[in-house]
Amino acid sequence: MADFFEHTLHFPVWLAYLVAALIHCVLIIHVVAVGALIFIWMERKISGRIQDRLGPTRVGGAFGWLQTLADGIKLIAKEDITPGDADVMLFKIAPYVSFAASFCAYIALPFSDGWVAQHLNSAVFFVLAVLGLEVFGVILAGYASGSKWSLFGAMREAAQVVSYEVPLGMCVVVPVFVCGTMNLVTIGNMQSGLFTNWLIFNDPFTFAIFWVYFTCAVASVNRAPFDLAEAESELVAGFHTEYSGLRWSFFFMAEYGSMFLVSGLAAILFFGGWNGPFPIAEPLATTLVNVVTLGNAESWGGLSTYLANLMGCVNFLLKGFVGVTVMMWIRWTLPRLRIDQVMTTCLKYCVPLAAVCFLGAMFWQLNGMPTGNDLMGFQRGLQTEGWVETADREATAVTPAGSADLSADGESLVPVAADRSDGDHLSGLAENGGAG
Amino acid sequence: MIFAAMDWHAFFFWMFALLTCGFALAVLFSNNVVHMAFYLILSLGASAGLFFLAGAEFVGAMQLMIYVGGTLVLVIFGVMLTAQSRFVSMETRSGEWVVALGVGGSLLFMLMITAFNVEDWRSPNPRQGEVTVAETQVVSQIGLGFAGVRVDKLDQPDGQLRGGMSGYLLPFVIVSIHLLVVLIGAAYMARTKRRKDVSGGRS
Amino acid sequence: MIEFLEPIHVSHYLLVGAVMFVTGAVCMATKRNVLGILMGVELVLNGANINFIAFGSKYLRSDSLGLDGQLIALFVIVLAAAEAAVALAIALNFYNNHTTIDVDEADDLRG
Numbered sequence: 001m002a003d004f005f006e007h008t009l010h011f012p013v014w015l016a017y018l019v020a021a022l023i024h025c026v027l028i029i030h031v032v033a034v035g036a037l038i039f040i041w042m043e044r045k046i047s048g049r050i051q052d053r054l055g056p057t058r059v060g061g062a063f064g065w066l067q068t069l070a071d072g073i074k075l076i077a078k079e080d081i082t083p084g085d086a087d088v089m090l091f092k093i094a095p096y097v098s099f100a101a102s103f104c105a106y107i108a109l110p111f112s113d114g115w116v117a118q119h120l121n122s123a124v125f126f127v128l129a130v131l132g133l134e135v136f137g138v139i140l141a142g143y144a145s146g147s148k149w150s151l152f153g154a155m156r157e158a159a160q161v162v163s164y165e166v167p168l169g170m171c172v173v174v175p176v177f178v179c180g181t182m183n184l185v186t187i188g189n190m191q192s193g194l195f196t197n198w199l200i201f202n203d204p205f206t207f208a209i210f211w212v213y214f215t216c217a218v219a220s221v222n223r224a225p226f227d228l229a230e231a232e233s234e235l236v237a238g239f240h241t242e243y244s245g246l247r248w249s250f251f252f253m254a255e256y257g258s259m260f261l262v263s264g265l266a267a268i269l270f271f272g273g274w275n276g277p278f279p280i281a282e283p284l285a286t287t288l289v290n291v292v293t294l295g296n297a298e299s300w301g302g303l304s305t306y307l308a309n310l311m312g313c314v315n316f317l318l319k320g321f322v323g324v325t326v327m328m329w330i331r332w333t334l335p336r337l338r339i340d341q342v343m344t345t346c347l348k349y350c351v352p353l354a355a356v357c358f359l360g361a362m363f364w365q366l367n368g369m370p371t372g373n374d375l376m377g378f379q380r381g382l383q384t385e386g387w388v389e390t391a392d393r394e395a396t397a398v399t400p401a402g403s404a405d406l407s408a409d410g411e412s413l414v415p416v417a418a419d420r421s422d423g424d425h426l427s428g429l430a431e432n433g434g435a436g
Numbered sequence: 437m438i439f440a441a442m443d444w445h446a447f448f449f450w451m452f453a454l455l456t457c458g459f460a461l462a463v464l465f466s467n468n469v470v471h472m473a474f475y476l477i478l479s480l481g482a483s484a485g486l487f488f489l490a491g492a493e494f495v496g497a498m499q500l501m502i503y504v505g506g507t508l509v510l511v512i513f514g515v516m517l518t519a520q521s522r523f524v525s526m527e528t529r530s531g532e533w534v535v536a537l538g539v540g541g542s543l544l545f546m547l548m549i550t551a552f553n554v555e556d557w558r559s560p561n562p563r564q565g566e567v568t569v570a571e572t573q574v575v576s577q578i579g580l581g582f583a584g585v586r587v588d589k590l591d592q593p594d595g596q597l598r599g600g601m602s603g604y605l606l607p608f609v610i611v612s613i614h615l616l617v618v619l620i621g622a623a624y625m626a627r628t629k630r631r632k633d634v635s636g637g638r639s
Numbered sequence: 640m641i642e643f644l645e646p647i648h649v650s651h652y653l654l655v656g657a658v659m660f661v662t663g664a665v666c667m668a669t670k671r672n673v674l675g676i677l678m679g680v681e682l683v684l685n686g687a688n689i690n691f692i693a694f695g696s697k698y699l700r701s702d703s704l705g706l707d708g709q710l711i712a713l714f715v716i717v718l719a720a721a722e723a724a725v726a727l728a729i730a731l732n733f734y735n736n737h738t739t740i741d742v743d744e745a746d747d748l749r750g
Contacts, residue, residue: 017444090474121573122494129501136477136508143470158512165505182575449647453655460662460682469674476678479659483685486655487712490696495712499688506720507681509727528669540665544657551653556700558650574706581710604710611717618721625728 024117028106036256040068043328050332078245085146086242094144095243095250098137102257105130109264110185112274112312123184124172127265128165131220134258135161138222138239141251145242153238156228156339163343164219167350171213174206174361175199175269184265188273195277200270202371205360210270212354214326217262219346221255224331228339256324263323264316271319274312285311448489455482467527477507494575582608649700652693659686673730673740677723684719688712 011019041056044067048055060066082091108123110116120126135157142154178199179187191197200210219226230238240251267273285307337345364371459479466472480503487496552558580586584603663682670676693699695708734740 014444087468087470090470120493120497122497122575125494125501125575126497129497129505132501132505133481133508136504139508139512140470140474155512158508162505162509180576183573446647449651453651456655457658457662460659463678463682464662464666464669469672472675472678476681479682480685483655483659483689486652486689487692490652490692491698492692492696492709492712495688495692495709495716498713498716502716502720503681503685506723507678509723528671532669536665536668539668540661543664544661547657547661548654551650551657554650557653558648574709577706578709578713581706586706604714607714611714615717615721618724622724622728625725626731 028117029103031106031111031260032103032253032257035260036253037068037072039256039259039324040071040252041065042325046325046328047332050329072249075245075249080245080247081242083146083242087144087146090140090144091242092247094137094141095247095254096137097140098134098254099250099257101130101133101137102254102261104133105258105261108184109261110188110268110273111316112309113189114185115309115313116185119185120183122182124176124182124187124265124269127184127261128169128172131258131261132161132165134221134254137254138251141243142239145239147242149235149237149241150239153228153230153235153241157222157239159339160222160226160228160342160346161220163346164216164350167212167346167354168216168220170351170354170358171209171216172265172269174209174358178202178206178361178365184268184273188268188275191272192275193279195272197275198270198272203361203364203369205357205364206270209354209357209361210266212350212357213266213270214323215345216350216354217266218327218330219342221258221262223255223259223327225334225337226342227331227336228342259324259327260320263327264320266323267316267319273319274309274316276311276315284308445489449486452482452485452489455479456486473507477504480504480507493573494578584608647699649693649696652689652696652699656686656689656693659683659689662686671741671743673726673733673742676742677726677730680722680726681719684715684722688715691715 041064045055045063056064056067058064059070082088105127107117108120108126110123116123138157139154142150142152142157145151175187176182179190181187187199191199195201199206201207222228222230228238230240235241240248243251285304288307289304456479459475459482462475463472463479466475480499484496484499484504487493487499577586580603582604584605586603659682663679663684663686666679666682667676668679670679691704691708691712693708695704695706695712697705730740733745737744
């Protein structure tokens, strides 16, 4: 985007980058803020329906869809109270820490093919790392409030989040080694095609590990039944007991932001990201552009690609919304666990399950057992990184005879894998490429 | 992307550098344990920004996850151990301050002179503009490096080294076993046991 | 002044690393709190890490350490985490035995 400003509009270099950065920033902050607006309304309606009530009905028409906005205005108008025992600086800064952590993780989350604020090669890792920092704001809030309830809530949250990061990390590693990359854009693109190409249908172990991932994700964003940090029947309101007004609402924006984040991560890692169940977006967009421009679509440049990406973005947002809705459904259906039960779930069930699935998926991948898309005859697109080509050239130089007949089949990766690596990572990559 | 415009590189470098150093000094001059931990986390986070700026994405993310996450545990311990207010702040004697700052200041002076004395270190990289983003995307290369395969050193002339001798497999295994030992050792040392009855009493 | 500020070299990264290192060292020397000393150690290790990253960066040097810089930095991070775990266990043990975390009280072995 900065290139566009620099070369097409002839902005100075520094201004081009500044404008591009600001546009990215505003777009992402709208996902978080508008998302929270919609999710809070959804939560009210869903909880109402589950409890056989109507939920909000008046503000803004028949479905009460302006209720959140009215609440927001009320929250802004409320007095900002700081308790006398509080550690003032930390108390004031804690909500922003929480919100900033949840917001920063969106930097690396792609919304469609290439629609991402910053292409990070280690995007999966970055998202998890930054998401883990959200708990820091909660702990600070709990400590700085100078209240027993807050402190208890914060300590519970700390123990819970630190433990659940272990199985969560194990779950996320499985799609990473199936795809052979940590780049979320590449992982998403590798699942294009029919829905059998989605990683959840890759083999039985990835199917199983998705459910472990979802459980751990719910726990790590502190949603019921794991919301021990704010267990209102035991701890008044947990870590945000002493907060009021806008500061309080920042915690909620952070919570809804990270809910969408983990759902979006699940969508990319397991459910094909921006790729719909059937590969129709690209032909549909091309046809559409063809119809509109009376046949000379080429002169309209990348418009069809743009439209396909837009459809992909809608697809991705829909998948994320489904994830968030399921989380709400769980919240209003299951009773809250006790703190020891939460720890038992993590250490005695989630970690062993994740470890077994991890090993299983690894052996499945190593032995080249049939994956979901093999059954349907759809190929997974082969994606490689820059260095692979260099390595390939090297391998050709070393064993000219061996690679010559292999490259005739278009199988350029195999000699590299065979020559230089015993790691499951690279041979997994080759396995995917050589599936057909 | 940032490196297409050098002035932004300088801007972000100085921003992160000031944050890193400023919060490091705040750790030093603060007396409250929890404040210290908070500043430390900000300082480590800002230095993760420096890592990203130098093109070491993976190390930056690792820093955020392990270093900052580990420090989080420090905060928790700080909170737990300092529940009694007498531990929240411990003053340092002023004599110690004078000695420490004197020694530290001279050490810093020496290091600064060294850093700016080597011609090679303060001359710009002639092929800075040619470095592509793809060249810094090294996550899988790092992974293979730990597995003992250096795909970044394929042009290594020495055939012996190319065979995997230059990889980090052995250190990686040693570190893994070290971590396991540390895990068991720390759990053993920190386990609950009967306390000695100290006359000072405990709350 | 502009010449000092504008093109960033390895030296500038080394400067940041030096400041962190010295701060950490002074922190270790002056703090009486066990946790404060531990934080000093973390600062020192991180200062070393900045140097490794700077020497390994392809942007800053044409003949950089390359991947070795990043790999060593990763080892440092892992070892720092391990060190923090052991040090915290020691601190906890000390607290259990002495009900304090002031290192000046740890003089049982003095003759």
